[in-house]
Amino acid sequence: MRSLSRLALAAFALSLAVSVPFVLGKSARRVLTAVRHAGEDASAARVRSFGAPYVDAVEAIRRTIPPDGVYALIDGEREIEGSQLWVRHDLAPRKAVFLGKLHEQRNPQRIRNRLPGRARWVVIAYADRPPELLGRSRFLGDLERRRHGR
């Protein structure tokens, strides 16, 4: 019993001996990063994290759609990447109607029926490039042309 207890204690002490420096190292790196970016404003922090093209595109969309406005949101990716979730978050409190994935959009009439009257804009979200803002009629027109192969 005593040897099992000593073995367990030794294993526990060893696990602390290797884990504590690891988390302290992680902590130290974050403190150093914070010192390096001290004085930076929220906008600069966003550019550093998400890239200037993305942040600029979101800013432009925010300027176009008023905070109490509504828009149609489309996921431009074929796989589940979450891009429409990030764009929706950044554009909130603007309200979104989600139309699904871009490659599934085939029937302009059905989309027209799903779009609320107030939704004058369509935002297409991508994983590796900035979101795209289109006017409602331009988006429906593009879709119509694509449908007829023009």
Add this chain to the structure above:
Amino acid sequence: MAADPLASLGAILLFAVAGLGLTGLLPGLLATAFPSRLGYAYLLGVAWVAGLLYALSHLFGVPLRAPAVFTVALIPPALALPALLRRRSLSSLEKWRDRRRWLGLAAFAVGAAVSLGVLADAMTEPVRDWDGRMTWSAQARYVRAEGTVDASALLRGKWYISHPQYPLLLPVAQVAVLEAFGADEDEQPFRAAYAAFLPALLLVLYDGARRWAGRAPAALAALAMTAVPFFAFGGEGGAISVYSDLPLAGFYGAGLVLLLRGRPRLSDGLAAGLLLGAAGLTKNEGTPLALLALASGGLMLGLLWRGRSRKRRAMKLALAAAGVALALSLLASWHAQIPNRQDENYAEFVDLGDFWPGVVTRIPSVGPVMLRQMLTWEHWAAFWWAAPLLLLAGWRGWLGGRRAVSLPLLLALAGPLAIAWGAYAVHWYPEDLARVTWNRLLMQGSVPLFLLLALCLRRVLQKASLSMPPQKLPPALR
């Protein structure tokens, strides 16, 4: 930086000051050593401020703006001021300092250093995690814009919202911070409020472990929790993220410790009710966990039935249950008006019969995924390499006089594990679900887990003949 450092510290102070006021009104907590009291105070502060704002907004249409936030936050300290002034200043802190030992100090120092890194991250980086942007922070933006928890984006089914029926306590806490400090839409001082749940959790764990296992095992258990990287730096669930799992772990764990604290003070029951009610308002899992914590309290009551103070223990439990009942009634009333969409909605498609045979047949496919998560260095470092051996060597520490504590703790730990097992038994992609939720569910049950570990540590230290004096006090009465 993603947030003004002053506003970030202000976010923590907003809840801590409200909570310290509450602890001044609750004799059981006022008598708790100051560092541990600070942990309870922070959790109580969030529960009080965000919970009351949630209720005022939904039931009475009070706008979620700065005047309401400051009024709600300042009521407890204003009421507690006479009691705090009567009390000799920080006497419990002095008591704590008198008794300090190097192991406790080391655990405290490591906890503080890791918490500092988490806070630094919170002030430097914008929210980048999945659930934070998909659910919690997005909901907070809609709620803040309309100044109500009954925001039209949630209430009208045509708007694209993920998990619109998820409880809103944390988004309301975010809104409280943003409104209190007049933050712009991209400023995120609320991240510091999420970060502060880590030190609060550690302090609560230390308090419970010190009571039932002693100072050295408590320090070691707190050190072990600090050394789990996922708790602090897990990008999808840890303190650097905007997930609700760590807050839930804090509310659940603190409510549980207060319910199981030996001396049956009614004020502990009130505080436990507030914390467990907050657990129910934090996440969907919070409701079963809050009920399980009450069941754990009931189990302790049964085990100590022959004791002198059973009537008082029963009243303490009843007060906690009343707090949970009030919170769940609020949640039900708020839920009722929100059409669900973009949600797994287990309740709608799962029957009791669906769990069979998945609970057994899925073990071979899900078990390895869970094990892999636990053995991933980035998540748990070396914890799970040592913990099983410690549990094997020390499980007898749960027996004897400590049975009245260890059995309720085992029951409380079973909650998150049962939720995981049940979800993996019926989900259509159980391996994927286990990959993204298992660490978080373990974290939700972390306070009972590490308290049980502390009891094992006590036993092992005794058996290894390392300076553990026999504890004469009945442990359930500490």
